[in-house]
Amino acid sequence: MKRSLVLVMASILLVCLLASCGGGVNTYTDANEAINMGVDQEFIIALDSNPTTGYNWEESYDETMLKLVESKYELGKQAEEGLVGAGGTQYFRFQALKTGKTDITLTYKRSWETESADQKVFLVDVK
DSSP: OHHHHHHHHHHHHHHHHHHHHTTSOEEEOOTTSOEEEOTTOEEEEEEEEOGGGTEEEEEEEOTTTEEEEEEEEEEOHHHHTTOTTOOEEEEEEEEEOSSEEEEEEEEEEETTOSSEEEEEEEEEEEO
């Protein structure tokens, strides 16, 4: 129980640090939270991931509305400490290109399979 609490707190701290170190860039982890942006502003979507299982998040979005600035994976603390099979976080950094409403669909799947393990749709409103 104590170890789980430490892991949760470490995850929250990591997200907070990423948000503050990103020069005011907001980080979203919940697809139920609306993303409201201005043109040329950037935001990050951060999702738990474990590529050691073959699963990876695949992004789909309107390239006329958004630009994918960066996609990167970072090991979680347990993986850094050598725990085999431990996951981390996949980060997607987007820039809003023009006003309007759009969505980003992120699908968690293995590249060689047609079925997905999870799918999240983030709604973006650029003003």
